[in-house]
Ligand SMILES: Cc1ncc(C[n+]2csc(CCOP(=O)(O)OP(=O)(O)O)c2C)c(N)n1
């Protein structure tokens with residue numbers, strides 16, 4: 127039975143609109159991204175001095191945090207670290223544009239965004255150390271767990287934002303995802319639901335050029351990732367992801383739009399992953415040094431520092447204060463990460479299911495028996 131044959135539908139039966147009357151439901155023109163990534167630094171746009179200095183201090187701290195976390199992997203204190211070196215402008219701006227009641231939905235690459243939002247740097251690394259599932263209470267800072275399965279954080283963000291709107295709560299969700307994550311079904315589903323529901327969500331894609339070894343050209347044939355927005359009926363924005371002032375402005379506009387009921391936005395920040403995918407990856411196998419060096423000349427810290435210095439916003443003492451604060455953070459992180467965590471291996475089985483499956487119970491019993499046997503051996507040796 128087709129829709130037209132529905133019993134009782136009568137004169138009101140559905141009929142496809144005949145072609146001459148067809149019009150786009152939404153004018154696509156305002157949804158289209160700028161032809162070039164939006165930039166602020168290097169233009170004569172006015173800059174908010176206090177905001178720029180805050181961004182600068184956070185970028186310095188963020189770069190130091192990335193370096194320290196990477197060093198901890200080499201010392202065996204951290205299992206794995208996906209560095210956001212070179213992407214700090216995106217990480218920091220994402221944290222700064224949100225209000226306290228808003229939610230951040232980060233991916234595994236975005237520990238820095240979580241830290242810039244106020245999460246304890248050690249708690250942010252708990253998962254990557256292999257100690258515990260998330261390592262922090264998501265509700266405390268309104269930061270969803272750092273998400274490893276690509277793009278699955280996006281439908282979660284939409285669900286939370288939509289639910290908040292139905293309840294009348296003033297909440298915006300900002301969901302971060304990589305260029306590779308845009309090829310996942312979850313990306314499509316999240317954007318479609320968000321646009322249909324006009325949910326207060328901002329989708330923030332950090333296009334850092336690669337999904338592990340897969341370059342963007344093999345990932346998509348779209349004119350840009352921002353163009354994908356048009357297919358769902360939301361605006362797409364393209365921004366220079368290494369221009370902290372521009373990223374902050376574009377994200378802040380999208381968050382404000384979502385907050386006033388204007389619906390979702392898709393933002394593509396064009397940036398570059400300076401380090402390998404993680405410490406477990408060898409990037410020299412799939413890209414040349416010259417490319418990395420070219421991006422180093424477009425470094426987010428250098429761009430902001432040069433601009434703020436030329437505008438007379440930044441002097442040597444402010445630079446020194448930022449560097450010292452970053453060193454203090456790194457020293458504390460080192461010290462705390464060097465302490466052995468006290469872990470109970472049986473915790474592996476807690477919080478996986480509300481009711482443990484038979485297989486999980488069996489594994490739990492097996493581990494308990496093995497641990498008891500080891501304990502007996504240890505006591506026998508004494
Ligand atoms: C659903 C799923 N498929 C595959 C993977 C394995 N994987 C981990 S990271 C990654 C690349 C993701 O690249 P991108 O989205 O560009 O993020 P980036 O690492 O560059 O920040 C892949 C394929 C995964 N984590 N989840």
Ligand SMILES: [Mg+2]
Nearest residue numbers: 304305336337
């Ligand atoms: Mg990527």
